[in-house]
Amino acid sequence: MAPSAAAPSILLLLLFLALLHPAAAAAARHRHRFSASLHAASPNASEPPTTFFEVDRPIRPPRGGAVSGPCSTLLLSGTFGATYGRPPVTAAYTPPACLSGGGALALAVLEWSADCRGRQFDRIFGVWLSGAELLRSCTAEPRPNGILWSVSRDVTKYAALLGEPGEVAVYLGNLIDKTYTGVYHANLTLHLYFHAAPPPPPQQQQPADLIVPISRSLPLTDGQWFAIQNATDVQSKKLSIPSNTYRAVLEVFVSFHSDDEFWYTNPPNDYIQANNLSGVPGNGAFREVIARVDGEVVGAVWPFTVIYTGGVNPLLWRPITGIGSFNLPSYDIDITPFLGKLLDGKEHDFGFGVTNALDVWYIDANLHLWLDHKSDKTTGSLLSCDASGLDLNVNSEFTGLDGQFVTSARRHVSATGWVKSSYGEVTTTFHQRFSYENSNVFRKNGTVQIVNQTIDAKSGIFVKDTSSVLLSGESHQVFPLYLYTGTSEKVGDEYSLVSLVEFGINEKKTSGGKLGFFYSSLKNAQSARGTMRVKKNLVVSGLGKTHQVFKYVGTDGCYFRDVSSRNYTILFDRSDDSCSKGAYGGSSAKLKDQPARRKLLVKKL
Template identity: 60%
Template sequence: MQRLKYQKPSLVPSSFSSMTLPTHMAKVQSLQTTPLLPIAHLKLSPQLSLNGKLPAEEGNLTAFSGFGLVGFRFSGAARQNQGLMGLFGLSRRTSQEKLNSFEQKLDNLASGYHPWADLILPISRNLPLSDGLWFEVQNSTDTELKEFKIPQNAYRAVLEVYVSFHENDEFWYSNLPNEYIAANNLSGTPGNGPFREFVVSLDGEVVGAVWPFTVIFTGGINPLLWRPITAIGSFDLPTYDIEITPFLGKILDGKSHKFGFNVTNALNVWYIDANLHLWLDKQSTKTEGKLFKHSSLPLVVSLVSDFKGLNGTFLTRTSRSVSSTGWVKSSYGNITTRSIQDFYYSNAMFLGKDGNMQIVNQKIIFNDSVHINLPSSYVHSLTSHKTFPLYLYTDFLGQGNGTYLLITNVDLGFIEKKSGLGFSNSSLRNLQSAEGNMVVKNNLVVSGLGSTQQVYRYDGGKFCYFRHVSSSNCTILYDKVGSKCNKKSLSNLDFVLSRLWPFGARMNFAGLRFT
């Protein structure tokens, strides 16, 4: 068989601590279109009647949304007050004139809040460059800055960020606590513990964060697991959106401002890039806004360690919350936006066999929501609940003469549910489970076997997609595709793969149950 370079996880077993194994540098550039928050298209329907009369004549206005039915009901006094505020025109106008004016306002609002941006500014290193446009974060104190300036007629802004981790932090979720490394004199072993956080600041103030999905590249942990089914995200790195709209009032002054990027507990190296999506008011040359509430609570970290020599257990838990509220006044009216991010993290790590066996059971919960109050008092909101579970088992068995057997189990998942007012709900469950073994001699894979199973299920209500595929020994064994939406929701997808794997049942360490 073809010999492959082996890319070892961060744990260096005591009996192989003198080994220097190459690290796979997968430089992946991903151009991914991320669906941004759309605002429902409101359109008045004057043809509807109530008791044989136009809705406006009865004091009722009924509007339809592309995502659902929205009803407005106003008394005569309320209509007059609304007219004085410009939503229905002057109160002396006829009902039909009021109707036409309101319809035009709604059409203007709808045309302004389309899901695509009018302008995208690259937030990357400045040209000319000889080694790429991405920023490189080398350690936990390294903050990369980007100066930018936006048009003064922007009324919405979303920062789409991209992160990719390599070298000493490629397997950050299995990195050991520094106290363990120091106590056992494991020099050269990647440390700083298993928690990482990407933080975004604007002019020195934290505006959002990303707790990234654990992408495993095609040479990672055991390269035989990822042929021909690669790990989730390895060829299509995920991007993450941070709502900047509440902060527009601080950067609409026509002056230059700075985004800052840093990674908590980082080791070299993290590649970082971003796009700033801007929505522009074509009816105005200048908008205005104000940030009137912002909260970025400090990171809460808990580490419980219990180890003796090279064996031990470690439990790491962290949480963070970031919220901001601000308004922007444009030709579409005064629109208030509130953004909330909530993060929860847990990592249970076990080391046995004098450090030659490692088990990692990790879960990241990443919730974010955006609430938009329109001039009509109608509220749009979109909430995303993400869960990134990971289970990793590695066992090194020495064979002598620089040779060892590596046994691995990996479960990982990307789970997301989206819901909100004015939007259709959707859910995505992308789950993988893999098991393999390989013999490594002088950093080369000389024999081995890997098997992987993946279940992908997307449910958008009207559009659905399902695929279940499994492979072993570089060969597809099973592949089923479906596109029907099942009324009965599947809340649990557990992998039962022992009958497919020719080298026996899974290890006696329970993997994640994806819930």
């Protein structure tokens, strides 16, 4: 078959998405993203709404000591209809009266609750308080009978912001027409809990004294995030920090869309050029976010591969959504070693870029600062810095549309510096070490694509004064991903798509020192498979099955959940929050990662 008509998984779906809605093409033109209008069967609109959810550990007040609450305050109630390209919904923020009641804040939880009815794409949205982002999330895709969902995020670390008057802003760009009728109705609520008695000694460092947003300022007709549009685009903001700062952590929010929504599936440009596939996203299958201060690399983010609620096959994410889709992760970079360069009272440039980026990445950050209240001035110096660059290799082998390209990457960043304050002279070392492997295979004249990828990210912090170790901690995250998609040849106006997705998060964290010992282990694995039959740009039949196992064990408690669904119906749901070994469900808690099993699942599809 000629190259121009040989790859329905690339070209046919690209055309299909472009036809869905002209104004939505910029946000929906990738081959793996589908609209919520694609119903396998239209349910009775008189049925009760369906509750969607992301599996996560419930947020509870810290153990030890009596805790009162919640003290709940509605921050904003909004309706998001034709909101694309319009200003965010805003509301004045006044600190709740209970914050000045004398009790010590134990926990702060931001809750987003929403409903929608009709048809609609998934939509990315953000919540900001005084310019600092508190939540990045994706909407659920509605049904004619309606859906409900909520997202809760622990925002205790933003205590400094919560205690000051400001402005809440929510941007959710939505489109309404005769076909896409879904209007999102949402409430944003803050729940506060307080220590009824003097709190126990902290096992971790207290929240920052000041949070400085690195984002765009209102008024806007978009979110307050920066939009990174290509590999050379660097977005930044100049700011100065207080002269009595003794610690600084950069918290980075990241999401990827349009041509880079599925960046880990993108073929290299030479494959696209050789097969005359104009319009197909390229630049290969590797991306990283680089954080810079005054042009100098201070850290990196190799992001988790979030799949939004319309991704691959939307029937997979109903009612269990993809990992991270309702509560996108943020990433911390400790820049304390660089304070010696920042304590001069001058403005400094904080910037972000994305390696190999295509349009578009949304990025902003919050700079968390700890201040020395016993001194007007701290001093410091950068002792060493190693950000030697990215080691990236791509090996490609193709015959026509079929073949394989294998991408590997490595990066190491480390910095050491000292800061002298009323706490003494403290030396901090922060390091990051990343590795990346991606195998991207095209078969059957480009109609089958198989992605097998692993991101391995380690970071560590070592803090000491002249006599002892104050803190020594490490975080190790592994993000495995397996994605199979196969598309039949188009016959008339009809074709079919099969898909298998397995991905997750394996994470271990440890810390020790004068602030106490902390340990946690998280294994969060999701396996989803499904089929869709598409006719005249509508899914006329389909299947989605999802199984997820979540297991958390830590010094702050335990949580286990094993849940499975099939086309909106929960097949089973088992959970436990005890720390006994028998609480974790035996063999059902394992999602086997074996090629033979994957071949069997694909065959069944």
